[in-house]
Amino acid sequence: MAKILEKRRLTPITQLYKIDAPLVAKAAKPGQFVILRVRKGGERIPITIADYDREAGVLTIVVQEVGTTTRYMGQLGVGDEILDLVGPLGMPLEIPAEGHIVGIGGGFGSAALLCLMRELRARGDTTTIINGAREKDLLILNEELTEVCDNLELCTDDGSAGFHGLVTDRLQQLIDGDGPGRPDSVVAIGPMPMMRAVTETTRGAEIPTLVSLDPLMIDGTGMCGGCRVTVNDEVKFACVDGPFFDAHQVDFEEAVRRNKMYVRQEQESKDRSECMKLAVGQD
Amino acid sequence: MPVKRVEKTPMPERDAVLRSHDFGEVNEGYGMAHAQFEAERCLRCQDAVCIDGCPVRVPIPEFIHEVAKGDMRSAAEILRSSNPLPAVCGRVCPQEVQCEEACSVGIRFKPVAIGYLERFVADWEMEQTDIDITANLNRDEKVAVIGSGPAGLVCAGELARLGYPVTIFEALHAPGGVLRYGIPEFRLPKDVLDWEIEQLKKLGVEIQCNIIIGKTLTMDQLMGEMGFKAVFIGTGAGLPSFMGIPGENLNGVYSANEFLTRVNLMEANDFPNADTPVMVGRRVAVIGAGNTAMDTVRVALRVGAEQGLVVYRRSVQEMTARVEEHAHAIEEGVEFHWLTNPVEILGDEDGWVTGLRCVRMELGEPDDSGRARPVPIEGSEFVIPVDNVVLSIGNKPNPLLLQTTKGLEANKWGCLVVHDGSSETSKEHVFAGGDAVTGAATVILAAGAGKDAAAEIHQDLSAATR
Incomplete structure (x- = not known):
């Protein structure tokens, strides 16, 4: 059980949680994730670690309410307990190229850049964050992200804030020398189409790029093999070998297809959770 | 008489x-x-x-x-x-x-x-309601047990009986290891498992779920700041093997671990009351013929498959499943394809499984395992139409603990190395047993290893206090 200490709505479907999880917070490193379960009979879902405070023993995660479990999660309030929370899982992110590192966050994916960019800046890298969303109101954590990097670039599809266009358009400008300049390394976290577009943008320019894959997972410890992805023609388990992989080697088509395996069941479960308003947080 | x-x-x-x-x-x-x-x-x-x-x-x-x-x-x-x-x-x-x-x-x-x-x-x-088990923990030395499968449970139970305060650390949200996620209810009801675990708790065994040693806590933390004097590693063999044939990442292909975990641990048989689904079409082929394969194919029938098939490259004589499980599977209508080796999983344009391309085998000279080696018969390829393929061809030990524990030796298969005839690892006061040492084997061998290790830990700690 892990108690929710703070909760803040970031967008109509995204909330930030600060959770009392001292062991996880103490062990967590950028790029890792937790698995949580919010009710008896509930799923185990992976959630990227956004930030941690080792001293206070507090873990920060951002959850987008898109499926059954994340919606149940959204009903939990401050003081409620998350039934099960385990982590940190996955390999910590290793970014080889020192220099100018650009973190690109799409939608709620930007949250994971918090701890990552702070640590990179602390080790002496120049850090740029491109925080992108469809529109101004969907951009999250602008204030917090400003504090952890050297340059924060906002990007909206409709131009309601910052750069008018896709994150990849802005990335291309950087590669061409605009603003903070060409990245030595890129990390992208966000929806699959966005990560895929980033990958294609950096491929020609030969800029090392990492993406965070989020395949379906059960245990998160390598036991089920459900999260297998193909990277450089090799099968990897995202839970133990990832979740970050060399973007230019990832078989995105397969990853997208595998993530859609349960679309029908996910919808059925979601419809049901909506009309039943089942109790959450109870064992 | x-x-x-x-x-x-x-x-x-x-x-x-x-x-x-x-x-x-x-x-x-x-x-x-x-x-x-x-x-x-x-x-x-x-x-x-x-x-x-x-x-x-x-x-x-x-x-x-x-x-x-x-x-x-x-x-x-x-x-x-x-x-x-x-x-x-x-x-x-x-x-x-x-x-x-x-x-x-x-x-x-x-x-x-x-x-x-x-x-x-x-x-x-x-x-019985009047059988009272009480804890009598009269030793000071705390012992940590990693993993709550059969090896860990038995080791913890024995140590508690000897008076040691024992804490089991379990990665999943419920204890039992393979007894919970692997073995289906029709062979081992959850109530029975829960009762056994309850008895161990009465003996004074403490179980902490949702903690992964090697991730949440390190071995050094256990033996350092947390003050455990000895550790037993019973982390099992929980890393599924795949065959490396084309089509293994198609939608509808599972490892037996995933398929069984979805049902046994996550209750997918009760979807949508439970939130985790399992995808089962009309025909499900299970590759392999061990006890896990029998469990898997019989679970497939119970979650809606019309036909369950077992596909095995060797013959019925070389099958590793228990005779009883095989017999039960036959009674339940499972179709067995012996001397049949899958070479490719076929899929449709959307990436869903449609069939299993196989080649017929014949038995040749004995191999390293002493069993007759299956040899492919040329030109015998054929396709079995199926909607799901579940691979049940074995497991390797889980690498998570090894990744972060210095001084813990493993062999080339990832199995922990122990001294001959003992459960002592290369690290002082750290013992291991069960599948983590032997590679995938049986519940009772793991239990036996847990029991032996408990005796060794007792000896080790008694020597240390003398």
Whole structure:
């Protein structure tokens, strides 16, 4: 059980949680994730670690309410307990190229850049964050992200804030020398189409790029093999070998297809959770 | 006096057609009359060779004699003092290659049904309300057990009995390891497992779920700031193997671990009441012929498959599944394709499984395992139309602990290295046993390893305090 200490709505479907999880917070490193379960009979879902405070023993995660479990999660309030929370899982992110590192966050994916960019800046890298969303109101954590990097670039599809266009358009400008300049390394976290577009943008320019894959997972410890992805023609388990992989080697088509395996069941479960308003947080 | 009867007293079983649609237990268990009738067959040999066949050395003739006399309380005491998981072992042990294979009655007749009797005694104990197990933790040295599968549970139970405060760390949200996520309810009901674990807790064993040693906490933290004086590693073999044939990442392909975990741990059979689904089409092919393969194909039938198939490159003689599980699978209508080796999983344009391309095999010279080596017959390729493929071809030990623990040696297969004839690892005061050491094996071998390790830990800690 892990108690929710703070909760803040970031967008109509995204909330930030600060959770009392001292062991996880103490062990967590950028790029890792937790698995949580919010009710008896509930799923185990992976959630990227956004930030941690080792001293206070507090873990920060951002959850987008898109499926059954994340919606149940959204009903939990401050003081409620998350039934099960385990982590940190996955390999910590290793970014080889020192220099100018650009973190690109799409939608709620930007949250994971918090701890990552702070640590990179602390080790002496120049850090740029491109925080992108469809529109101004969907951009999250602008204030917090400003504090952890050297340059924060906002990007909206409709131009309601910052750069008018896709994150990849802005990335291309950087590669061409605009603003903070060409990245030595890129990390992208966000929806699959966005990560895929980033990958294609950096491929020609030969800029090392990492993406965070989020395949379906059960245990998160390598036991089920459900999260297998193909990277450089090799099968990897995202839970133990990832979740970050060399973007230019990832078989995105397969990853997208595998993530859609349960679309029908996910919808059925979601419809049901909506009309039943089942109790959450109870064992 | 022992009574000479050729046949075992049969185990009452539920009808195959009915049971293959639910998760109720297949074997219904003996009644008192069955048990006494069967117990009479035991010869009470002076040199009880059956005990040598048992990895946890249950004093078999002693407890069976008490059953014959009708003194169930004594039978239960004898059993529990030697095996902390009798209700589990009575259900899932391969007795036919252990105690019952050694049984002297078996020389001329069918051996005594030791497993059925063990289960009967444990089930009797489960129904008693006046049997009180109390903790007596009189040792100061804390011991950590990593993993709550059969090795870890037995090791913890034995240590608690010896007076040590033991904490088990479990990665998943519920304890039991493979007993929970692997073995389906129709062979081992969750209530039975929960009861066994409850007994261990009464002995003083503490279980902390959702903690992964190697991730949440390191071995150094356990033995340093947390003050554990010894550690037992029972992390099992939980990294599924794949064949490396084309099509393994198609939608509808599972490892047996994933398929079974979805149902056994996550209750996918109760979807959408439970939130985790499992995808089962009309025809499900399981590759492999061990106990896990039998469990998998029988679970597939129970979650809606019309046809369950087992595809194995060797013949029925080389199958590693228990005879009973194989027989139950046949009764439930499972189709067996022996000497059939899958070479490719076929899919449609959307990436969903449509079939399994196989080649027929014939048996050749014996291989390293002593079993006849299957050799492909040229030009014999054919396709079995299926909607799902589940790979049940074995597991390797989980690497998470090794990744972050200095001084812990493993061999090239990832199995922990222990000193000959012992459970001591390369790291001081750290012991290991079960599948983490041997690679995938059986519940009872893991239990035996856990029991042996507990004795060694006791010796190690007693020497340290002297």
